[in-house]
Amino acid sequence: MPDKRLSVVVTRRLPEAVERRMAELFDVTLRSEDRPMPREALASAMREADVLVPTLTDPLDAALLSQAGDRLKLIANFGAGVDHIDVTTARQRGILVSNTPGVVTEDTADMTMALILSVTRRLPEGMAVMQKGDWDGWAPTAFLGGRLRGRRLGILGMGRIGQAVARRAVAFGMEVHYHNRRRLRPEVELDLGASWWESLDQMVSRVDIVSINCPHTPSTFHLLNARRLKLMKPTAVIVNTSRGEVIDENALTRMLRAGEIAGAGLDVFEHGTEFNPRLRELPNVVLLPHMGSATVEGRLEMGERVIINIKTFDDGHRPPDLVVPAML
Template sequence: MANYEEKRFEGRPRVIVTRRLLPLTEARMRELFDVRLREVDVPMTRDALAAAMRECEVFVPCVTDHIDSQLIEQAGPDLRLIASFGMGTEHIDLAAAHARRIMVTNTPGVFTDDTADLTLALIILTARRFAEGERVLREGSWGGWGPAELLGQSLGGKRLGIVGMGRIGQAVAHRARAFGMAVRYHNRHRFPAAIENMLAAHYEPDLDRLLAESDFVTLHCPASPQTHHLIDARRLGLMKPNACIVNTARGQLIDEDALIAALTEGRIAAAGLDVFATEPDVNPRLLATPNLVAIPHLGSATVEGREAAGDRIIANIRFWADGHRPPDMVLPALP
């Protein structure tokens, strides 16, 4: 564990958690650690984050807490572990933490199936225009069944383009096969033929071609300077008029102004979003588009997934306290 201390921690580590966790997780933390839990489930202010990082040995943030280099530089000398709740780590300046010899861990894999399930749900909802139908009922404007009423499209035989083929992208590919969809994927690296055969997925190195030829597109990329507005006005313009786009990854991947224009002008059929660029504030013009299915960041919102993430955090803290490398330790990317 180069550049990090390898010694057993004496006593109960001082732990501060930034958000409310499930009762089972919080109870276990009280048993094992000298923990300060949140009494109200609202995000900490920046000043509160800074104060917490000066007072603890283990800091447990969530993906909505932005832990930048300035906060890390101001952290107290006792802070040795940032055990983040969630798979993504783009909200933490990993290089700054590494420079301070502060370990960072995450909770990979625990939300894979839940997020993949939600992705398929959004694909179905956008394909079949279910959200529009629900609004018609709620508004009392439904005139009854008709052979040309709110026609959507079938999934069987359609081409699904997956952008980012990590754990979640692969899980989506598995599910898409059951619906008879043809899967194409774009990724930084191509998988070996054995994995492609297992997933029944074909590699497309050209993202523009993937967008132009897909009936449905789903995004599973991390947020980074390279992926910011990956789907912009030009790329939305490449998509078919009857195509749908789904995003359960990060809101910054799509230029929302360009998406609003594409939806409003009918240049794509629909969009399904679980994430937004400026959460929790969502552009009202985006929400006003009738061909949008919008869900408030529920990709990981299952009891089972949240309990599993809590278990992983506790395990990472215990490994660290025992002087071992935590199983989910994250290092900064190589330059």
């Protein structure tokens, strides 16, 4: 008689190939609607399943985790970020948490460069003119942006994605600077052509572009607050493809409106989908709906990593992408 298959609940629609493979391997409950699962449904799923597969739109806080049943032993997150999961509480309740690190590195770094180019070269303004049919021909002074070569890029967070951004920036002829909790090894710095700043204040005051590539943790919440944003050059640009909570969004909006910062490219926002509406009015701001990791290849790789984590756990071994509180 075959062994009983793991009961797996998926909270969002996933790529068809991923759902099909999960159905082959596990007793999986898939979601038919492509929107966040209501809190009550999440609580019910955690009472009934062996494994929950959430996404960043599923806040699994201590109160919700307290409703988990004895069966739930693994939360296999579809995504690298786990700031929506109370990992400490989960571990205290005997629930392992895994994620999908490294999968979105190249895609997010590509999007970071796309936003840098969009803001500095004023691409949305040019697109808007063309879409309205208002273009009346080339002019020497029209849509003048800035050249990337020679500009100083300051990377906040030099993990996998930050380093991938650095490599791209070097190819564009930019100077790479970075601030990180820990300084990189000398050979890595040399390979990236990157200069470390122990003081974030000093770095943001001297660079031309700031790229946010650090996770959201209690120590990074509003790391770029009003005081620190005021240290930036009025000609500087800020780009965020990481987590919106790292920037004080209201302070950033005020400074952009006042011309105290030259522009911003934002793929993430402090309050999820509820971002400051005044940002939409600014021609020097590029807004995207959290598209940084949105590639077909990336989503399929995420699904493969989730499946590997679940299958390894099912085989009685530690999931390869296990998350522990000390990592956060």
